[in-house]
Each structure stands twice: as structure tokens, then as C-alpha cells.
Amino acid sequence: MLPGLKVGDEADLVWRVGAEHAIHLGYPPPSLTPTAVWAPSNTSVSAVVFSTPSMILLMERAARKAIEPYLEAGEASVGANVRIEHLAPTPLGAEVCAVARVTAIDGRTIDFEVTAHDRHEAIGRGTHRRAVVKLEKVARRIDEKTKLGLGPVGPLPGQPGIVSLAHEQSVHHSSVGGVSGPAAETAGPLPLPNTTTIRVEVDGAIATVRLDRPQKKNAVNVRMTEDWEAINRYLAGHPEIRVVIVSGGGDDFCAGDDVPEVGTLSMVEAQELSYRQARLYLSWEQLPQIFIAAIAGAALGGGCVAACACDFRIASHDARFGMPEVLLGWPPGYGIAQLTALVGKSRAMELCVTGQPIPARQAAEWGLVHRLVPTRELLPAARKWAESLLALPATALTETKRLVHADEGLQPKVAFFADTAAYVRCLELPDAREGIEGFKSKRSGSQRSR
Known part of the structure; x- marks a missing residue:
């Protein structure tokens, strides 16, 4: 020195x-x-x-x-x-x-x-x-x-036993991302939850999860958020389910958040709901199952984020993807980091700043979608893909998924803090109120959802 x-x-x-x-x-x-x-x-x-x-x-x-x-x-x-x-x-x-x-x-x-x-x-x-x-x-x-x-770490000589990090992670697997800790500690696996906005079918090692608000283009409301959280807890307790296929009932995958409902929330309620939704999608990275999004029709706003949160995406030729929040008067409350990781900064900027959707073929060219199929073949093709994954060694598959997501580092997993803060700030402004009223009265056909 x-x-x-x-x-x-x-x-x-x-x-x-x-x-x-x-x-x-x-x-x-x-x-x-x-x-x-x-x-x-x-x-x-x-x-x-x-x-x-x-x-x-x-x-x-x-x-x-x-x-x-x-x-x-x-x-x-x-x-x-x-x-x-x-x-x-x-x-x-x-x-x-x-x-x-x-x-x-x-x-x-x-x-x-x-x-x-x-x-x-x-x-x-x-x-x-x-x-x-x-x-x-x-x-x-x-x-x-x-x-x-x-x-795994063990006790030092002369010291009482301690819980290893590996065990701690398996018990508290859900500490980030919408899977609650208490559920993970519940003795015995949870039963299949009784949900009203999402339908779940389990067939062996494959679970098919279908969003079930077709009259609202499967827009995510408070009830669907609660249903997803219950499903995530269920999946965390059932590692024998190895693949999850996420699809939308009716003609659309998911048109994003339920904008009229957003207009009824206080700023505190909107903030907390945004945090919960961000975490429930991020939790799919931590769950042991491989998630496949089977996308038809609209995947907009929160629906586009849900697709990005899945490990694989297969879409019909009529699918379209977008982040139209700016057209309503606010930025995305979460999911920008996940979108950017898939398509790059320039293309994420185009989607988020213009608010304009892109067709399925362009999404595939940008790396947002892995495979394109005719609409009638969408679910059978997703099922076939799931079955091919089941043929791979289970532990190797789960560990590979974990490593790929971990390689992104911490920042993308917590970026939603800043996203939500900006979203809530804008939600208080007159532009957002006007956007919500315009959506409700259908004055602007391009403003579909957040």
C-alpha cells in the first residue's frame, strides 16, 4: 500500500x-x-x-x-x-x-x-x-x-444444523413473482383451484390453461389476477406437471388489462394490482414447468407480456402483438424488460412508443414467436410440442430453463418497480382519464386495452 x-x-x-x-x-x-x-x-x-x-x-x-x-x-x-x-x-x-x-x-x-x-x-x-x-x-x-x-451448505463443526440454500429455495420458491410463500410451505400438494375466469385441465404431465373471458377478449381483471395467483400456487406444488399450455378462449389470446375496471381503481389499488400482475408473470420463470403460449387473435398489452413470460410461443397466422398503453395515456406498468429481452431495444421501442400492433409473421421475424401455424392447428401443434418436451430428461430440462432465465441477471426481474411508478404517475393525469373514457365509448378503435 x-x-x-x-x-x-x-x-x-x-x-x-x-x-x-x-x-x-x-x-x-x-x-x-x-x-x-x-x-x-x-x-x-x-x-x-x-x-x-x-x-x-x-x-x-x-x-x-x-x-x-x-x-x-x-x-x-x-x-x-x-x-x-x-x-x-x-x-x-x-x-x-x-x-x-x-x-x-x-x-x-x-x-x-x-x-x-x-x-x-x-x-x-x-x-x-x-x-x-x-x-x-x-x-x-x-x-x-x-x-x-x-x-449445498451444511453446519460447521460444533454449530447447530442450518437449512441449506437449495432447500430454502425449494421451500420459498415463490418469494419473487406471485407464488405465495405460505402456499409453498403447505403440507401436501394443493388441490386444483376453483377459478372463474380461467379453465385448467390436467392430463398427465401436461396442464392446459385457458383464459375464459371471451366476451372481453380475455382481458385481465382483478378476478383473473386472483385466479392466476391460485394457479401459480397450484403449479408450484405439483412438479409432476412438466408442461403448461396457455391459451385464450374464443378468438383472442388476451387483450391486456380490463381498461374499464382500471378506471374504477384508486391509485393505490392500481399500483398494487400492477405489482401483483408483474410478479405473477415473472413467477413463470421460477416455476419448474415449461410454459408454452398458444396465441390466436390479439395479444396486446398485458396479454403480450403474458406471451413474453412463457418459455415458448406458437401463434396462428391471424395473431397480432402490441403494447398499446401509450394510446390510452400511460406507459406499460410492467413487462418492458421481458419484451426487450426477446426483440431488442429498437423493436421494443417501436412497439411501446407507437402503440401499434404487428402481425404474426412480423412477430416471428422479430423473434417474438417461435412457430406459426394455421388457426385450426394451433392447440394440436402446441400439444405436440409439449409432448416432445416430455421426452427430454426432466431435471435437465428444468435446470436448463432456470439457467437461461438466471443469465439475464437481476435487473429485468425488478424493472417493473420503475414501470409501475411511471404508470401510476400517468394514470393520475387527464390524458389517462380521457383515454379510459374513450375506450369505454369506443371512440378510438385502435385503443383496445392496456
């Missing part, structure tokens, strides 16, 4: 709170447990805020910044101790600043006083210790551990 660092030296670092830095307080709300049903009269209130681990990381990064000019080649600073108080919440989108001030230096160990604040107040304070280490030594120890094996 080079000389020159002294007590009183400071460094600061500023972040803008993004979805990847946030935690959703109040989730899962009581509505996601088997004993409670969400309704506008008993909606839970939640908040998306800067998380404590992220604040600590920002503080550590500020301290590391203070040390960096004094490191020699082959050296790095690592955290050795942290004692932090989190004093106040900070919302998504706000800037936060961490300041690290050197309070003591003992050879290669440096102590810091660390603070954090947003534009309004102090949000954190504490102390932090960093040690300067040789990278060669760290790399050697990591290599030793890797060679010893990376299996």
Missing part, C-alpha cells in the same frame, strides 16, 4: 435509486395467501424503497474509492466490518449520496465513518472497516474452495 492516506480524508459517491437497488416493502400482501382474497375494499399498501443492503454497498463503495489511489499493483481493499443504522426511506428515482471519512489507520486496516443522505435528509450512518489484501492470496483461497466443491 502506498503512503499518503490520512485520517480525515473523504470520498463520496452518488447513485440514483434504480429498481435493482430497491426492495418492495409489504410484499407479499395478505391477498397472496390462501386465506385472503384481494379486493378494492381490503387492498394492502406497500412501498418500493432504497434497500438497506444497497445503502451499505454504496457506503462501502465510497470507502473503497477513498483507498483506491493508494493501492499498489496486485492489491485490493475488502470489507472487514460494518455497523450501520438505516434512518429513513428513499423512493425509487431519487439520488442518494454516501460519504466515507477515514477515522483510523492501522497498517493495512482502515476505519471509516460513513453516512448517506438524499436531497431531503440523512438516511444512514455508521462505521466501516476495510483491509488491504493481496489479490493473489484471495484468488488462491477461492480456488481451494472451488476445488473442494460448491454443493
Whole structure:
């Protein structure tokens, strides 16, 4: 370590709170447990805020910044101790600043006083210790551990047994994405739920899930959201079901959210419903089943997101895909990251900013659809595809799915925090009210749904 660092030296670092830095307080709300049903009269209130681990990381990064000019080649600073108080919440989108001030230096160990604040107040304070280490030594120890094996963690000698991460994930498989934790812990598998807006048929290892609001183009309302959450809990408890085919009753797959119902919700209710819908679609990535979307007619807004959330998509030649929310006066409340992952930023921008749908053939060219078939062959072709997947090794298939989704990283899984915040802000504006009224009176034929 080079000389020159002294007590009183400071460094600061500023972040803008993004979805990847946030935690959703109040989730899962009581509505996601088997004993409670969400309704506008008993909606839970939640908040998306800067998380404590992220604040600590920002503080550590500020301290590391203070040390960096004094490191020699082959050296790095690592955290050795942290004692932090989190004093106040900070919302998504706000800037936060961490300041690290050197309070003591003992050879290669440096102590810091660390603070954090947003534009309004102090949000954190504490102390932090960093040690300067040789990278060669760290790399050697990591290599030793890797060679010893990376299996499930067990108890250390002389310590009580602990639950391994693998077991914890299997029990709390649903902690993100609309599958409630309590259901996953229920003794014995759940029975097939009694749903009113979705029909489920289980035939061996294949479940066929059909949206059943054909008179509303299978638009997703509060009741369908509840039904999907119940179905997700059921699937989480039935790994013997290996493939799920999702289709729409009538002529359409899903025309998105039920816009007239959106117009009756308070901003808190709309926000919570958007969070729930985002999580229930994201949960399909975590469930062990392979999801195949069989798409005919409209797949718009939330319906397009549902299709994107499936692992595979097969469509009839008459299918059309779009994100028409902007035509109603608001941005998509969720699903932008999943759409962008499939078609790329430029094409996602075209779909979301123009609000105009694309036909099935173009969707296939863009990578949004895997296969196109005549309408009469849609469900038989989806079934044949499902049966071909059953011929593959079950564990290898599930693990491959998990790895592909995990490779995207965390940000796409939490981007809906920012999406929903923007959606709710716009939903309060006159343009949105006008859009909803226009939809209800059918003044604009292109405004089909959110």
C-alpha cells in the first residue's frame, strides 16, 4: 500500500435509486395467501424503497474509492466490518449520496465513518472497516474452495444444523413473482383451484390453461389476477406437471388489462394490482414447468407480456402483438424488460412508443414467436410440442430453463418497480382519464386495452 492516506480524508459517491437497488416493502400482501382474497375494499399498501443492503454497498463503495489511489499493483481493499443504522426511506428515482471519512489507520486496516443522505435528509450512518489484501492470496483461497466443491451448505463443526440454500429455495420458491410463500410451505400438494375466469385441465404431465373471458377478449381483471395467483400456487406444488399450455378462449389470446375496471381503481389499488400482475408473470420463470403460449387473435398489452413470460410461443397466422398503453395515456406498468429481452431495444421501442400492433409473421421475424401455424392447428401443434418436451430428461430440462432465465441477471426481474411508478404517475393525469373514457365509448378503435 502506498503512503499518503490520512485520517480525515473523504470520498463520496452518488447513485440514483434504480429498481435493482430497491426492495418492495409489504410484499407479499395478505391477498397472496390462501386465506385472503384481494379486493378494492381490503387492498394492502406497500412501498418500493432504497434497500438497506444497497445503502451499505454504496457506503462501502465510497470507502473503497477513498483507498483506491493508494493501492499498489496486485492489491485490493475488502470489507472487514460494518455497523450501520438505516434512518429513513428513499423512493425509487431519487439520488442518494454516501460519504466515507477515514477515522483510523492501522497498517493495512482502515476505519471509516460513513453516512448517506438524499436531497431531503440523512438516511444512514455508521462505521466501516476495510483491509488491504493481496489479490493473489484471495484468488488462491477461492480456488481451494472451488476445488473442494460448491454443493449445498451444511453446519460447521460444533454449530447447530442450518437449512441449506437449495432447500430454502425449494421451500420459498415463490418469494419473487406471485407464488405465495405460505402456499409453498403447505403440507401436501394443493388441490386444483376453483377459478372463474380461467379453465385448467390436467392430463398427465401436461396442464392446459385457458383464459375464459371471451366476451372481453380475455382481458385481465382483478378476478383473473386472483385466479392466476391460485394457479401459480397450484403449479408450484405439483412438479409432476412438466408442461403448461396457455391459451385464450374464443378468438383472442388476451387483450391486456380490463381498461374499464382500471378506471374504477384508486391509485393505490392500481399500483398494487400492477405489482401483483408483474410478479405473477415473472413467477413463470421460477416455476419448474415449461410454459408454452398458444396465441390466436390479439395479444396486446398485458396479454403480450403474458406471451413474453412463457418459455415458448406458437401463434396462428391471424395473431397480432402490441403494447398499446401509450394510446390510452400511460406507459406499460410492467413487462418492458421481458419484451426487450426477446426483440431488442429498437423493436421494443417501436412497439411501446407507437402503440401499434404487428402481425404474426412480423412477430416471428422479430423473434417474438417461435412457430406459426394455421388457426385450426394451433392447440394440436402446441400439444405436440409439449409432448416432445416430455421426452427430454426432466431435471435437465428444468435446470436448463432456470439457467437461461438466471443469465439475464437481476435487473429485468425488478424493472417493473420503475414501470409501475411511471404508470401510476400517468394514470393520475387527464390524458389517462380521457383515454379510459374513450375506450369505454369506443371512440378510438385502435385503443383496445392496456
